[in-house]
Amino acid sequence: xxxxxKSIGFFGMEVPEVVIEVNISSRGFPGxxxxxxxxxxxxxxxxxxxxxxxxxxFKFPSDKKIVINLAPADLPKEGSMYDLPITVGILxxxxxxxxxxxxxxxxxxxxxxxxxxxxxSFLLALHAKKRGYSGVVVPFDDLADACLAEDTEVYxxxxxxxxxxxxxxxxxxxxxxxxxxxxxxxxPTLKESKNQIIGEITFLDILGQEQAKRALQIAxxxxxxxxxxxxxxxxxxxxxxxxTSLLPPISREELLEVLKIYSLVDSQISLSSVAQTRPFRSPxxxxxxxxxxxxxxxxxxxxxxxxxxxxxxxxxxxxxKENVLTSLLQPMEQGYVDILKNGRSIRYPSRFSLIGAANPxxxxxxYSETTRCKCTEFMIQKYKKRLxxxxxxxxxxxxxxxxxxxxxxxxxxQNKLTVNVDKFLQVRNGVTQARIVQESRLSKYSIYCNxxxxxxxxxxFCRLDGESRRILNFAMSRFGLSMRSYLKIIKVARTxxxxxxxxxxxxxxxxxxxxxxxxxxxxxxS
Amino acid sequence: MLASLYMSEAILLxxxxxxxxxxxxxxxxxxxxxxxxFDSSLFENCVGVVGSRRTTSYxxxxxxxxxxxxxxxxxxxxxxxxxxxxxxxxEACINSRGRxxxxxxxxxxxxxxxxxxxxxxxxxxSGGLIISEYAGNSPPAKWTFPxxxxxxxxLCRALVVVEAGKGxxxxxxxxxxxKYGRQVFAVPGxxxxxxxxxxxxxxxxxxxxxxxxxxxxxxxxxxxEHLDGNELPKSLVPSSWMRVLQSLSEQSRSFDEILSSxxxxxxxxSTILMQLEIxxxxxxxxxxxxxxxx
Numbered sequence: 001x002x003x004x005x006k007s008i009g010f011f012g013m014e015v016p017e018v019v020i021e022v023n024i025s026s027r028g029f030p031g032x033x034x035x036x037x038x039x040x041x042x043x044x045x046x047x048x049x050x051x052x053x054x055x056x057x058f059k060f061p062s063d064k065k066i067v068i069n070l071a072p073a074d075l076p077k078e079g080s081m082y083d084l085p086i087t088v089g090i091l092x093x094x095x096x097x098x099x100x101x102x103x104x105x106x107x108x109x110x111x112x113x114x115x116x117x118x119x120x121s122f123l124l125a126l127h128a129k130k131r132g133y134s135g136v137v138v139p140f141d142d143l144a145d146a147c148l149a150e151d152t153e154v155y156x157x158x159x160x161x162x163x164x165x166x167x168x169x170x171x172x173x174x175x176x177x178x179x180x181x182x183x184x185x186x187x188p189t190l191k192e193s194k195n196q197i198i199g200e201i202t203f204l205d206i207l208g209q210e211q212a213k214r215a216l217q218i219a220x221x222x223x224x225x226x227x228x229x230x231x232x233x234x235x236x237x238x239x240x241x242x243x244t245s246l247l248p249p250i251s252r253e254e255l256l257e258v259l260k261i262y263s264l265v266d267s268q269i270s271l272s273s274v275a276q277t278r279p280f281r282s283p284x285x286x287x288x289x290x291x292x293x294x295x296x297x298x299x300x301x302x303x304x305x306x307x308x309x310x311x312x313x314x315x316x317x318x319x320x321k322e323n324v325l326t327s328l329l330q331p332m333e334q335g336y337v338d339i340l341k342n343g344r345s346i347r348y349p350s351r352f353s354l355i356g357a358a359n360p361x362x363x364x365x366x367y368s369e370t371t372r373c374k375c376t377e378f379m380i381q382k383y384k385k386r387l388x389x390x391x392x393x394x395x396x397x398x399x400x401x402x403x404x405x406x407x408x409x410x411x412x413x414q415n416k417l418t419v420n421v422d423k424f425l426q427v428r429n430g431v432t433q434a435r436i437v438q439e440s441r442l443s444k445y446s447i448y449c450n451x452x453x454x455x456x457x458x459x460x461f462c463r464l465d466g467e468s469r470r471i472l473n474f475a476m477s478r479f480g481l482s483m484r485s486y487l488k489i490i491k492v493a494r495t496x497x498x499x500x501x502x503x504x505x506x507x508x509x510x511x512x513x514x515x516x517x518x519x520x521x522x523x524x525x526s
Numbered sequence: 527m528l529a530s531l532y533m534s535e536a537i538l539l540x541x542x543x544x545x546x547x548x549x550x551x552x553x554x555x556x557x558x559x560x561x562x563x564f565d566s567s568l569f570e571n572c573v574g575v576v577g578s579r580r581t582t583s584y585x586x587x588x589x590x591x592x593x594x595x596x597x598x599x600x601x602x603x604x605x606x607x608x609x610x611x612x613x614x615x616x617e618a619c620i621n622s623r624g625r626x627x628x629x630x631x632x633x634x635x636x637x638x639x640x641x642x643x644x645x646x647x648x649x650x651x652s653g654g655l656i657i658s659e660y661a662g663n664s665p666p667a668k669w670t671f672p673x674x675x676x677x678x679x680x681l682c683r684a685l686v687v688v689e690a691g692k693g694x695x696x697x698x699x700x701x702x703x704x705k706y707g708r709q710v711f712a713v714p715g716x717x718x719x720x721x722x723x724x725x726x727x728x729x730x731x732x733x734x735x736x737x738x739x740x741x742x743x744x745x746x747x748x749x750x751e752h753l754d755g756n757e758l759p760k761s762l763v764p765s766s767w768m769r770v771l772q773s774l775s776e777q778s779r780s781f782d783e784i785l786s787s788x789x790x791x792x793x794x795x796s797t798i799l800m801q802l803e804i805x806x807x808x809x810x811x812x813x814x815x816x817x818x819x820x
Contacts, residue, residue, distance in 0.1 A: 208782040210792045367812025400813025402780045466651030511797035
């Protein structure tokens with residue numbers, strides 16, 4: 001007898017449908033075979049399934065020839081997720097359960113017949129919704145994940161005995177309607193916010209550094225990239241980490257992309273915690289090409305993809321391997337990475353805000369007033385060459401960080417960007433409002449923030465008035481700026497205007513955008 | 527943007543916006559048409575810069591020199607939008623971030639030549655005006671040029687003539703200026719140059735005096751300062767800039783330190799520092815700002 005149970009497979013970001021065909025026949029030698037490019041973990045399923053079925057009190061047809069085909073047969077399959085659909089197929093083919101048709105299954109089986117948490121339920125639920133299936137069946141611990149996909153019936157089973165209740169017409173077990181994550185445009189109220197920010201590092205913890213804070217606010221609002229240059233101990237890493245408290249709420253569409261990515265990765269992070277905020281990844285500079293860009297045997301996404309729609313923080317930028325730095329160009333320019341292995345190629349999205357921290361010279365003390373720089377001119381030139389180049393060209397803003405001398409800094413309230421909680425919340429609201437403006441402006445081009453605009457789209461939305469154009473043209477020749485810099489500057493100016501709530505870009509926006517140009521690790525003359 | 531896409535407006539003689547200096551001349555234009563954003567401050571300190579259409583490179587450079595220096599004092603440069611000295615003057619003004627008025631010898635909506643379309647746009651975009659006595663599309667004719675010249679002369683307190691051959695139209699403008707009681711300044715040229723002959727006549731008949739930047743500025747009653755590079759005269763430097771410069775002249779400071787010592791708002795400070803850097807008054811290195819030594 002032939003039974004077909006449906007599930008999903010993975011191929012990069014694609015989620016093709018997988019059909020588990022279960023054929024039980026009395027002809028031929030008894031046996032239990034799984035075919036369809038099933039990887040090792042799937043071959044091992046046989047033992048789990050046999051034991052699980054028997055220990056639950058079901059009968060295992062050991063006198064029959066059982067052939068499981070995982071179709072399509074040319075898609076490599078991995079993992080333990082097919083335990084449940086295979087089990088259902090066998091039980092259904094032997095008439096022991098009769099579930100409603102039109103359901104999708106996924107789950108790992110334990111030897112005692114219970115089901116344990118398996119990654120992938122979110123994608124399963126999305127697929128079900130897309131193709132119009134009536135629901136999905138997953139392990140009980142997967143419920144939270146699966147419910148992140150709205151409008152799908154999700155059944156979370158604790159063990160396979162509960163399969164009996166899934167028959168057509170019976171009361172539904174653990175039925176849940178999907179619960180949506182943070183919705184776009186949801187600005188937290190002041191009261192909520194105050195409670196939320198306790199525990200995170202915010203600007204409130206950082207003394208001074210007004211220029212850096214402003215650059216980070218702009219970066220958070222428009223998805224721009226920032227390079228902070230300064231000596232060791234000045235606060236670069238602290239500033240970067242404080243960015244998480246400033247990031248705008250993630251929109252529904254962006255969140256779907258992020259959840260899809262995290263559903264593929266074998267990490268400890270549960271999908272529900274991913275759904276709270278935008279990703280913040282800070283890989284160590286010893287990271288390999290594979291760890292950072294993706295690949296490996298399973299062609300898994302790398303850090304740049306895990307940072308998609310969020311922040312990729314590269315501390316000690318100069319210490320990263322040269323091939324890593326050069327490879328950053330593709331994701332920064334295109335917003336995706338192509339990973340190739342053995343003739344197969346997979347495209348993963350990678351639209352992130354790059355936040356970098358670097359020393360101005362190898363020892364870090366080139367501009368210090370207190371410590372003498374130990375670098376020779378030759379070392380400095382070589383150092384600049386490492387960082388210089390196409391990568392710097394793609395970074396939108398540059399800020400100098402100097403250690404803050406507590407004694408010579410008077411605390412005058414009106415200067416500080418963030419002197420108390422309310423001021424900080426204002427800064428954050430500026431970010432959120434700017435995002436809302438951008439989303440409504442750019443949605444027709446399927447992008448979410450100003451940094452994603454190409455030159456064509458920028459032309460449409462970044463018109464300058466006469467004064468601004470003059471200032472910018474003058475500055476371009478004065479500082480030897482390239483056309484690429486021009487594009488960066490007007491996009492940053494657009495974000496600055498958005499934060500201010502101004503629909504047009506005026507000279508003060510351009511001037512401020514210009515103040516973040518690369519004057520430290522320059523390629524152009526000053 | 528096409529000339530026709532800018533909307534033109536009209537000002538009648540009895541309109542309060544009508545430039546006073548022009549109103550005072552005998553037989554002023556009954557109606558003035560203009561394109562651009564009207565601002566009465568444009569007419570407060572006007573200096574005309576006119577000259578030959580067949581310029582020499584010296585003439586062009588001289589025109590630029592005068593215009594660049596005049597612009598620093600917020601003087602509006604007025605000229606006739608013709609190729610030659612007129613264009614050089616308008617362009618130099620735009621590049622110096624000043625404002626200029628172009629008086630046309632044809633209708634306000636008449637299409638200007640292709641090679642001037644850019645200049646046309648830039649004049650309006652930089653806060654200047656395109657002005658004409660003639661409405662709509664009326665084409666240029668022999669008599670429209672002298673008529674237009676009287677407007678140039680009428681708007682300005684001083685007129686600078688850069689180069690003028692014997693029959694040059696700019697001499698007509700000079701005559702008008704003299705007649706209207708405005709001061710004409712003639713730019714000295716080479717005694718061997720044809721383009722100086724016309725001016726010689728003006729100087730000999732004492733209808734003009736020899737042009738110098740200092741002389742012009744002082745004639746206009748403005749405090750003259752010798753300025754280097756891109757400096758602005760002290761009277762025109764905003765006080766907030768002075769605060770920053772003062773703070774930095776005490777010692778080189780970081781952004782945070784300048785914030786502290788001047789008490790300025792941080793966004794304003796960013797824009798001021800940027801402008802000062804553009805003007806080469808200060809430079810930054812490794813996060814510290816320093817006053818430029820010049």
